[in-house]
Amino acid sequence: xxxxxxxxxAVELREELKKKIAEKTQKPGLAVVIVGEDxxxxxxxxxxxxxxxxxxIRSFSYELPATATQAEVENLLDELAINQEVNGILLxxxxxxxxxxxxxxxxIPVAKDVDGFSEENLGLLCLNKAKITACxxxxxxxxxxxxxxxVCGKHAVVLGRSATVGKPMAxxxxxxxxxVTVCHSKTQNLAEICRQADILISAIGKAKFVTADMxxxxxxxxxxxxxxxxxxxxxxxxxxxxxxxxxxxxxxxPGGVGPMTITMLxxxxxxxxxxx
Ligand code: GUN
Numbered sequence: 001x002x003x004x005x006x007x008x009x010a011v012e013l014r015e016e017l018k019k020k021i022a023e024k025t026q027k028p029g030l031a032v033v034i035v036g037e038d039x040x041x042x043x044x045x046x047x048x049x050x051x052x053x054x055x056x057i058r059s060f061s062y063e064l065p066a067t068a069t070q071a072e073v074e075n076l077l078d079e080l081a082i083n084q085e086v087n088g089i090l091l092x093x094x095x096x097x098x099x100x101x102x103x104x105x106x107x108i109p110v111a112k113d114v115d116g117f118s119e120e121n122l123g124l125l126c127l128n129k130a131k132i133t134a135c136x137x138x139x140x141x142x143x144x145x146x147x148x149x150x151v152c153g154k155h156a157v158v159l160g161r162s163a164t165v166g167k168p169m170a171x172x173x174x175x176x177x178x179x180v181t182v183c184h185s186k187t188q189n190l191a192e193i194c195r196q197a198d199i200l201i202s203a204i205g206k207a208k209f210v211t212a213d214m215x216x217x218x219x220x221x222x223x224x225x226x227x228x229x230x231x232x233x234x235x236x237x238x239x240x241x242x243x244x245x246x247x248x249x250x251x252x253x254p255g256g257v258g259p260m261t262i263t264m265l266x267x268x269x270x271x272x273x274x275x276x
Contacts, residue, residue: 057270
């Protein structure tokens with residue numbers, strides 16, 4: 001078993017990007033919008049802004065109160081859409097319950113959609129023509145690549161079908177010629193399907209859901225989950241302690257996929273700025 005060190009890979013990729021940005025006279029600009037007080041979201045946003053500073057990306061931070069109306073959120077996004085200094089717009093999700101995220105996201109122009117959540121960017125991904133892809137799934141592809149995993153022809157099983165993680169993850173794997181099975185809450189014989197996976201990727205948000213009996217000997221296991229266990233400790237979807245000896249490669253939580261998400265956001269912001 002070998003642990004995939006997401007932090008080290010993220011550092012390496014960020015160093016490369018930092019050099020590329022240093023060569024540019026006009027620096028990329030990322031607007032980060034947060035609505036409300038969700039503590040996890042506030043930490044994510046803080047880390048995104050910090051990463052911008054480290055890489056030479058200008059960040060513009062907007063905090064709206066939890067009581068903000070749909071129109072207030074959308075008006076801000078409309079302003080950012082035409083602001084020449086802003087190359088990328090990130091609306092941190094989830095939004096407070098009374099707000100419609102899908103409708104709000106439509107106010108982010110496709111060219112500034114650094115999350116890759118827009119209908120057009122998701123559609124392009126399905127056609128294998130995507131330029132900007134959701135950060136977490138593209139971070140997983142980078143982790144696999146940097147760890148020497150060739151997905152071509154392999155059976156990849158994705159747990160979860162969200163539009164932001166599971167679906168784009170499945171599409172990226174399919175575009176890379178993996179044979180892909182997507183499992184979800186209605187899937188029958190889930191454990192049996194998982195056992196057939198050469199590459200098992202979990203994005204369901206259930207603490208320690210993937211147990212050792214669900215993993216094929218020497219499978220590659222990628223854990224996208226971010227959960228708290230009974231003791232309030234951060235943990236993934238995978239029962240790491242018991243699965244690690246069965247897997248040939250495995251990502252830990254924290255320190256696996258997490259650091260890659262922000263790294264890919266920085267790459268998407270670079271792309272949104274220079275189209276390269
Ligand atoms: N909330 C959790 N992850 C993400 C992400 O990647 N992008 C946005 N916008 N919100 C999130």
